Amino acid sequence: MKCLKTTHCVPLDVILEILVWLPVKSALRFKCVSKEWYNLINTPFFAKLQLNKSLKPDSRHNRILLCNANRSISIVDDIYDPLKWIKLNWPKDTVTGEDIICIVGSCNGLVCFKVIRQNWPNDNTKFYYKARCFLICNPTTRTFKSILPCSETKWTNNFISYGFGYDSEHDDYKIVGTRSRWRVDDGERHVFIYSLKTDLWSSPTPLTLVSTERRCLTIIQRPAILVNDMLHYLVSFVTQGPINEYKIARFDVVYEKWRDDLRLPVKVNGHVRVGELDGRLYLHVGEYGIESSEIWMMEEYGSWKKMFHLPKEVYKILPIALSKDGSHRLFIRDYYNYSPRLFWYDQRDNTRTSSFTLNTLLPGNGGSFKLCIASLVAIPGCSLTKLQQLEDGA
Incomplete structure (x- = not known):
């Protein structure tokens, strides 16, 4: 230099x-x-x-743990000592009391949120959720940008699964929306993509799936999980006959096309969830009628290894992070007596440490968590108004 x-x-x-x-x-x-x-x-x-x-x-x-609840964001700077939380509030003209805010994904210190609102049809028979806008935020610098959804009304309802990723080839961040249920041969456009660099939505073609034998696909977990420039969707699909099978569908954020599906390392007969831990894909599987569950991790991309055996309540556990000192400790959120709490679980001696409840942050058992890194990445066209710090909480 x-x-x-x-x-x-x-x-x-x-x-x-x-x-x-x-x-x-x-x-x-x-x-x-x-x-x-x-x-x-x-x-x-x-x-x-x-x-x-x-x-x-x-x-x-330090890795930042972000908690999204009640139209505000709470963050803690160190997950090894998660005692002092900082609460940030969205400006009043950004979200309202009628809005629900969901985390879409996080990448390079930026976090994408979806702002949705309940809508009732004229006959008042059944309400549905409609995406009002998206918010891309850097919680470290307190900056954010509001993005309108795709202009086609059928792409704003709750039957769309979204993901957020980074295009390393073009230094661009993208929001990818895809239908939660669709047929391969129905002639419809199944993917819309927002580019932060161009500030535009588009629908690239063709976007047919690699697995041509698949007739009907249903995304059973939202939002998409970003690993290795790919958005991963846990899906069930029908091949021949009425029996559903599970796979992981992959969408390439850089080249904007579907790649070959990933097979699961075990047969699913109960609860299953796909997630990301420190840049690696994980699979959380538990059988019906059995309280214990397993976590499989990708050692190398496409190669699975069973890493954790968790002894309690399959449905209420959400892995958040691995410890930096090895693969023995897992940072977990669960519910105890209907109160959300966080703790480190050590598989070597089956112990829990640093457990504390989160009633202050998550009243009503709501809210969601996302682990991200602190960064100074700028958001093009961000708002001049920043998120405001409200108070510190334990």
């Missing part, structure tokens, strides 16, 4: 190399040191360098 301007006899490129190793909150504080430091930390170049450091497996940068 060519030597940049100096500050107090220290070359700025040396200062840059030091600053990118700092946690994001520390880098933000150092913006007030000088005009040169302020301009340096605000550049997309610095944000990418810092992001690359954070994404390394041995990175010591």
Whole structure:
């Protein structure tokens, strides 16, 4: 790197190399040191360098746990010491009391939310959910952007599954919407994609599935899970006859096309869920009538290995993170006496540590969690109004 301007006899490129190793909150504080430091930390170049450091497996940068509930966001900076939560509130003109906010996905420190509202038909027979807008937010910098849904009305209801991912080829972030149930040969467009770079929705063609023998597909878990530039959908489908089977359908965010399905490592006879832990796909499986459950992890992409055997309540457990010191500890959310709580589970001695309830954050057992990293990634066209910190909570 060519030597940049100096500050107090220290070359700025040396200062840059030091600053990118700092946690994001520390880098933000150092913006007030000088005009040169302020301009340096605000550049997309610095944000990418810092992001690359954070994404390394041995990175010591803290992971942020984000809790979405009651039209506000609560975040904690360190999941190893999750005691002090910071609550952020959306501006009043962004969401209202009639809105429900759901997490679509997270990537490179950006989090995508879907804002939905209940709608009643004229005959008052059955309500449905309608996507009012999307919000892409950086909870570290408190910035966000509001995005209108696809203009076609049939693509705004609750029969659409959404995913959020990063296109590394074009340095672009995308929202991908696909039908929750469709036939391969019905001639309809099944995917719409929003590009943050162009600020437009589009429907690329062709988007036929690789598995041509599939006649009818149903996405049974939403939203999509992002791993390796692919959005993963747990689906059931009919091949020959009435028997449904499970697979993981994959949509390539970069090339905007379906890839070959992934097979599950075990036969499903009960509860099944697909998720992501520290950049790897996991499968959570439990049999009907049996309280224990298993978690399978991908060692290499496409290769499964059974990693955890969980002894209690299959349906109420949600894995959130793996410990950085190995694969023995798992950060989990569950419910105890109808109260949500978080704890570390150690498989070696079957113990739970640092367990605490979340009634303050999640009244009424609602809310959802997402693990993300702290980053300085900027959002093009973001609102001038930022999320406001309300209060600290334990």
